[in-house]
Amino acid sequence: MNDFSLPRAERLRHTKDFDRVFRQGKVLQSDFFTVMFVENGLDYNRIAVMVKKKFGKAHDRNKVRRWVKEAYRTMKNELAKGFDLIILPRKALSEVFEKLSYFFVQEELYSLLKRIGK
RNA sequence: AGAGAGGGACGGGUGGUCACAGGUAGAUUACCUGAGGAAAGUCCGGACUCCAUGGGAUGGGAUGCUGGGUAACACCCAGAGGGAGUGAUCCCUGGACAGGACCAUAGAGACUUCACACCGCCCGUAGAAGGGCAAGGGUGGAAAGGCGAGGUAAGAGCUCACCAGCAUCGGAGUAAUCCGAUGGCUCGGUAACCCCCAUCCGGAGCAAGGCCAAGCAGGGUUUGGGUGAUCCCGCCCUACAAACCCGGGUAGGCCGCUUGAGAGGAAUGGUGAACAUUCCUCCCAGAUAGAUGACCACCGAUCACAGAAUCCGGCUUAUAGUCCCUCUCUGCUU
Numbered sequence: 001m002n003d004f005s006l007p008r009a010e011r012l013r014h015t016k017d018f019d020r021v022f023r024q025g026k027v028l029q030s031d032f033f034t035v036m037f038v039e040n041g042l043d044y045n046r047i048a049v050m051v052k053k054k055f056g057k058a059h060d061r062n063k064v065r066r067w068v069k070e071a072y073r074t075m076k077n078e079l080a081k082g083f084d085l086i087i088l089p090r091k092a093l094s095e096v097f098e099k100l101s102y103f104f105v106q107e108e109l110y111s112l113l114k115r116i117g118k
Numbered sequence: 119a120g121a122g123a124g125g126g127a128c129g130g131g132u133g134g135u136c137a138c139a140g141g142u143a144g145a146u147u148a149c150c151u152g153a154g155g156a157a158a159g160u161c162c163g164g165a166c167u168c169c170a171u172g173g174g175a176u177g178g179g180a181u182g183c184u185g186g187g188u189a190a191c192a193c194c195c196a197g198a199g200g201g202a203g204u205g206a207u208c209c210c211u212g213g214a215c216a217g218g219a220c221c222a223u224a225g226a227g228a229c230u231u232c233a234c235a236c237c238g239c240c241c242g243u244a245g246a247a248g249g250g251c252a253a254g255g256g257u258g259g260a261a262a263g264g265c266g267a268g269g270u271a272a273g274a275g276c277u278c279a280c281c282a283g284c285a286u287c288g289g290a291g292u293a294a295u296c297c298g299a300u301g302g303c304u305c306g307g308u309a310a311c312c313c314c315c316a317u318c319c320g321g322a323g324c325a326a327g328g329c330c331a332a333g334c335a336g337g338g339u340u341u342g343g344g345u346g347a348u349c350c351c352g353c354c355c356u357a358c359a360a361a362c363c364c365g366g367g368u369a370g371g372c373c374g375c376u377u378g379a380g381a382g383g384a385a386u387g388g389u390g391a392a393c394a395u396u397c398c399u400c401c402c403a404g405a406u407a408g409a410u411g412a413c414c415a416c417c418g419a420u421c422a423c424a425g426a427a428u429c430c431g432g433c434u435u436a437u438a439g440u441c442c443c444u445c446u447c448u449g450c451u452u
Contacts (some may be wrong), residue, residue: 004136013407015369048407058158059424066138066411073137074412102412 006073012048012084021086030112032093032105037085037116046084047072055094064089064097064105071106072113080117 012018025036040046049068051061068087087109093100 006137008138011407015407018407050407057424062425063411070137070412106412 003077004073006069006076010044010046012046012086017046017084018048018086021084025084025086028112028115029090030108032090032108033112034088034090035085035112035116036088037083039082040084042082045076045079045081047087048085049087049089051089054091055089056097060094060097064093067102067105068109070102071109074106075110075113079113083116085113085116 012021021036021038025038028035028037047069049065051065053061055061055064068089072087
């Protein structure tokens with residue numbers, strides 16, 4: 001109930017899983033994020049964060065990926081279960097990234113992710 | 119105190135709540151560890167792995183004052199010469215008498231066994247003609263040793279002193295080079311143009327390469343070769359090697375993967391050097407869709423550049439701020 005952990009099993013790891021999400025998945029978009037998701041037949045979610053090299057230098061790419069993972073970890077109990085999802089930060093985010101705080105990213109993601117499965 | 123030169127250290131801290139990666143332990147839990155000085159650019163140099171294997175010639179590439187250090191280097195240390203600065207200090211570095219090529223514009227003339235003569239100077243003459251000359255002016259990045267004196271019709275290493283450069287001899291130094299003597303007076307620059315000399319260099323890269331598991335299905339054509347700059351010789355394989363076509367199967371796990379030219383300290387050698395040797399202590403990230411994050415509190419007082427991917431040694435570039443050491447100049451006080 002109060003499980004905030006994010007172990008390896010709850011992450012997408014194999015090429016065929018990625019292919020399945022890209023081929024069969026549905027897409028949700030906001031100005032700053034794209035989310036692709038598909039049902040996985042399990043009783044929990046698996047996620048991956050993909051940051052394109054265009055986003056910025058390695059330091060910033062790491063930072064945005066960690067923020068997204070952290071945000072997902074703290075809100076995952078409030079989301080629908082049984083999906084594989086891929087979260088992609090969009091180019092618009094990289095342009096204003098330096099001025100943002102973690103909380104802004106968290107808000108953005110929550111408003112997007114709660115629409116999954118409805 | 120101010121201005122400056124060289125070098126070094128750190129680059130938020132502590133506590134708490136969640137979360138991740140690795141390791142250890144009798145193991146759904148504890149404990150420990152967890153990015154950088156540049157992790158970066160991928161510019162050099164190695165280790166390591168595979169290409170069956172050795173030698174020679176040619177070609178290509180890299181480096182470039184001297185000596186030392188190193189596994190090696192384009193790095194480091196010490197020294198030499200030249201240049202800049204009052205100084206601490208900083209910057210530059212093979213050869214232009216082996217040869218070739220080029221030196222725009224300007225200028226009379228740009229490297230040539232009388233270099234040239236535009237304005238000039240001198241002799242000559244009524245004035246010319248005809249001779250002699252290169253000091254001064256002018257052009258240029260550079261004008262054929264410089265400067266002074268003698269000399270002369272005017273001039274000229276024509277003669278002489280000093281300076282620069284060249285050659286020979288002697289001395290000091292491992293050497294670059296320096297010092298001294300003598301001689302004949304003396305032909306620029308560019309080698310990030312070809313080139314010459316000396317030294318070094320095979321290719322590809324951890325997605326290297328290897329093991330296990332699973333799985334299928336092999337067949338055909340061409341070439342005669344197979345050592346990836348080329349050629350030659352030797353040797354090995356040809357049950358091989360390469361290319362292409364048709365058809366099929368994997369793309370999961372483990373190793374490589376972090377103990378290493380390792381870090382800290384001491385002694386000795388070395389130039390109070392780079393560095394080497396010996397001894398003692400320590401283990402300090404190893405992910406694989408890729409671990410370091412988020413929040414709260416307090417303090418310093420707002421926090422730069424920025425994230426490991428086989429591992430080391432360098433170089434270069436980016437960097438808020440804090441602290442330390444050595445030295446120079448100027449001013450003031452004693």
